[in-house]
Amino acid sequence: xxxxxxxxxxxxxxxxxxxxxxxxxxxxxxxxxxxxxxxxxxxxxxxxxxxxxxxxxxxxxxxxxxxxxxxxxxxxxxxxxxxxxxxxxxxxxxxxxxxxxxxxxxxxxxxxxxxxxx
Numbered sequence: 418x419x420x421x422x423x424x425x426x427x428x429x430x431x432x433x434x435x436x437x438x439x440x441x442x443x444x445x446x447x448x449x450x451x452x453x454x455x456x457x458x459x460x461x462x463x464x465x466x467x468x469x470x471x472x473x474x475x476x477x478x479x480x481x482x483x484x485x486x487x488x489x490x491x492x493x494x495x496x497x498x499x500x501x502x503x504x505x506x507x508x509x510x511x512x513x514x515x516x517x518x519x520x521x522x523x524x525x526x527x528x529x530x531x532x533x534x535x
Contacts, residue, residue, distance in 0.1 A: 440480040440481060440482075442471075442482060442483050442484060443474055443481055443482070443483050444483060446474040446481065446482075446483045447474065448462070448472035448473070448474065448483070448485065448489045449472070449473055449474055449475055449476055450472070450491060452472065452473035452475070452476055452477065452478055453473075453476065453477040453478065454473060454477075454478040459472075459473075460491055460521045460522075460530045461490060461491035461521070461532060462485035462489060462490055462491075469484050469485070470484070470485045470490075471483060471484050471485060472485050472489055491521050491532060492521075493507065493519035493520070493521070493532070493534065494519070494520055494521055494522055494523050495519070496523070497519065497520035497522070497523050497524065497525050498520075498523065498524050498525060498526055499511070499520065499525045499526065500526065504519070504520075506519075507519045507534035516533055516534075517533065517534040518531050518532065518533050518534060519531065519532065519534055
């Protein structure tokens with residue numbers, strides 16, 4: 418039962434998301450690697466809140482982007498140094514699942530940047 422002088426306490430919570438200006442895709446742009454986005458540094462195309470992988474067209478993502486095509490994806494760097502060996506092709510050394518991988522820089526030991534090979 419409600420009395421005439423009673424108060425109703427209603428609280429609302431508002432959630433704000435990060436605001437970034439997303440400009441239309443630049444179809445003839447060139448991916449910039451590595452690029453900074455949020456708190457990360459990316460050496461290959463990424464898939465944040467999209468159906469397809471994309472890349473930034475400048476060093477620090479500022480809204481200029483494009484969907485990645487086959488030639489945009491990061492390429493393996495050969496030779497690369499891993500542990501105490503130099504590799505001239507993809508390797509499965511160190512991968513728990515036996516999948517082949519490569520470094521995206523010449524010194525994996527220092528940079529720890531890699532991707533699985535096709």
